[in-house]
Every structure is written in structure tokens, then in C-alpha cells.
Amino acid sequence: xxxxxxxxxxxxxxxxxxxxxxxxxxxxxxxxxxxxxxxxxxxxxxxxxxxxxxxxxxxxxxxxxxxxxxxxxxxxxxxxxxxxxxxxxxxxxxxxxxxxxxxxxxxxxxxxxxxxxxxxxxxxxxxxxxxxxxxxxxxxxxxxxxxxxxxxxxxxxxxxxxxxxxxxxxxxxxxxxxxxxxxxxxxxxxxxxxxxxxxxxxxxxxxxxxxxxxxxxxxxxxxxxxxxxxxxxxxxxxxxxxxxxxxxxxxxxxxxxxxxxxxxxxxxxxxxxxxxxxxxxxxxxxxxxxxxxxxxxxxxxxxxxxxxxxxxxxxxxx
Numbered sequence: 440x441x442x443x444x445x446x447x448x449x450x451x452x453x454x455x456x457x458x459x460x461x462x463x464x465x466x467x468x469x470x471x472x473x474x475x476x477x478x479x480x481x482x483x484x485x486x487x488x489x490x491x492x493x494x495x496x497x498x499x500x501x502x503x504x505x506x507x508x509x510x511x512x513x514x515x516x517x518x519x520x521x522x523x524x525x526x527x528x529x530x531x532x533x534x535x536x537x538x539x540x541x542x543x544x545x546x547x548x549x550x551x552x553x554x555x556x557x558x559x560x561x562x563x564x565x566x567x568x569x570x571x572x573x574x575x576x577x578x579x580x581x582x583x584x585x586x587x588x589x590x591x592x593x594x595x596x597x598x599x600x601x602x603x604x605x606x607x608x609x610x611x612x613x614x615x616x617x618x619x620x621x622x623x624x625x626x627x628x629x630x631x632x633x634x635x636x637x638x639x640x641x642x643x644x645x646x647x648x649x650x651x652x653x654x655x656x657x658x659x660x661x662x663x664x665x666x667x668x669x670x671x672x673x674x675x676x677x678x679x680x681x682x683x684x685x686x687x688x689x690x691x692x693x694x695x696x697x698x699x700x701x702x703x704x705x706x707x708x709x710x711x712x713x714x715x716x717x718x719x720x721x722x723x724x725x726x727x728x729x730x731x732x733x734x735x736x737x738x739x740x741x742x743x744x745x746x747x748x749x750x751x752x753x754x755x756x757x
């Protein structure tokens with residue numbers, strides 16, 4: 440795909456992607472003031488999925504076969520339930536800034552788990568350097584005061600689940616590449632969202648989750664946070680992502696990986712009074728550099744082997 444000149448539409452779509460997904464961490468934090476995690480995920484994914492589903496029906500899509508549906512649901516379980524869904528749960532204990540920094544390492548995990556290209560990756564010292572640099576950034580987060588308090592309070596599990604969620608999303612992304620389906624991408628995502636939404640609500644009911652209303656919470660802010668996640672996070676930003684992949688190179692679209700954590704940290708500091716510590720800033724810088732090196736050098740094709748190492752960015756619906 441050739442690089443096209445940026446115009447107003449592509450710039451607007453990029454901004455929607457940068458700000459939309461970068462601000463979902465804050466929206467989740469606001470929504471969690473009143474909505475329990477599984478209830479929040481269930482309502483968000485079901486409503487967004489139904490909108491995609493009705494749109495697909497209006498367009499007259501072709502329904503996948505049963506075997507394809509099972510694979511689609513499995514990919515949705517990895518991507519949305521264990522992956523993106525983990526963000527909702529961990530933000531009960533971790534700040535939106537810290538969570539976003541952990542997720543900034545996603546491209547690094549994608550490379551680390553892409554076994555088919557390990558031979559090429561291991562022969563590229565610059566790519567390996569970027570991989571190690573990004574992992575060093577994640578490890579550096581253990582020096583952050585917030586995480587130290589988390590460890591002291593016995594909730595280190597939240598940080599480990601945040602990393603586990605990123606790993607599951609990376610694995611789900613690689614798994615979804617091998618799914619052969621004649622249906623549209625919009626319909627596939629609709630099925631995944633509805634499946635994960637129903638699963639989340641079933642777990643919510645089994646756990647006895649209830650809508651929370653106490654003096655320290657704002658019902659209006661929580662509802663606005665939920666609506667923001669549905670409209671901006673799951674619809675506008677996602678549509679922008681799909682459209683951009685058709686008009687710009689994947690490496691350009693993938694720059695959201697660098698911008699989202701910065702947006703999340705700034706909004707968390709500005710609106711949620713979250714602290715910006717030196718270890719957090721240094722970790723973010725290391726991850727940024729590492730992700731840049733990984734994204735840049737993984738697209739380099741050895742001379743004499745054209746087309747051997749095509750690599751596409753994966754859909755990320757936080």
C-alpha cells in the first residue's frame with residue numbers, strides 16, 4: 440500500500456484514534472465509580488456489539504459457518520474478555536496511567552510471541568535491542584511508588600493480571616490472523632463483542648455485582664464514562680482504525696501505540712489527580728523507544744526475499 444498525503448479526513452481519524460483510545464483508560468476509571476467491572480464490560484460490549492450487528496444486517500452480510508463462529512468467539516474471548524476486559528478489572532487497583540504504560544508494550548509482546556518469524560527477529564540485533572529495551576521499561580515500573588504501594592497492600596495481583604491481559608491480547612491477535620472467514624470484519628467484531636458481553640454479564644450475576652452508589656461516587660460521571668466507552672472507544676475510534684488501514688500504511692496507523700499512554704497519563708493527572716512519577720516517565724520513554732524500534736525493524740525484509748515478512752497491525756479495542 441502506497442503512502443498517501445495526509446488530508447483533513449485522515450488527520451481527523453488519526454486524532455480520533457489517538458485521543459479516543461488514549462482516553463478510554465480515564466473513562467474506565469470514571470465508570471468504575473458506580474459500575475462493577477464485569478457489569479461494566481458486559482453493558483459496554485453488548486450495546487456496542489448490537490450496534491455493529493444491526494449495521495451488518497442492514498448491509499446484508501453473509502453469516503459465518505458454525506466452525507468459523509467458534510473460532511471467532513475464541514478469538515473474542517482472548518482479545519476482549521482476557522485482553523481488553525482485564526483493563527476494566529485492574530483499574531480498580533491501578534491508576535489509568537500505570538495501566539496504559541503496561542499496554543504500551545503490546546507490540547513487543549506481539550513480536551515475542553510470533554514464533555513463525557523468530558528466525559528473522561533473532562537475526563536482527565536492532566529489533567532484539569528494542570524488544571529488551573521495552574521489557575526493561577515494564578520492569579522499571581516496579582520502582583514506581585504507586586506499584587510499591589500496591590505491593591504493600593497485597594494487590595500485586597492486579598499488576599500481574601494487567602501484564603497477563605496484554606499477553607492474552609497479543610496471543611489472540613496472532614490467533615485471529617489464521618481465522619479464515621468470508622464475513623465482514625464489522626460482523627466478526629459484533630459477534631465477539633456480544634459473546635464477551637453476555638459472558639461478562641453472566642459472571643456479574645453469578646458474583647452478585649450491584650450498581651454502586653455512595654457519597655464518594657458520581658453517578659453522572661460513571662454513566663458518561665460508560666457512554667464514552669461505547670461511542671468513542673468502541674465505535675468512533677474503531678471505525679477510524681478500520682478506515683485508516685485502507686488509506687495509510689499500517690506503520691503510520693500503529694503510531695497510536697506511542698500516543699495512547701501519553702494521553703492517558705496526562706488526562707489521569709489533569710482530571711483524576713493521578714501522580715506522574717519519575718520512574719513512570721522513564722518507563723514510558725523506554726517503552727516508547729523499544730516499541731518504535733520493534734515496529735520499524737520488524738517490517739524490514741531481507742534482500743532477495745520480497746514479500747516474505749509481511750506484517751499487519753492488529754485491531755485493538757480497549
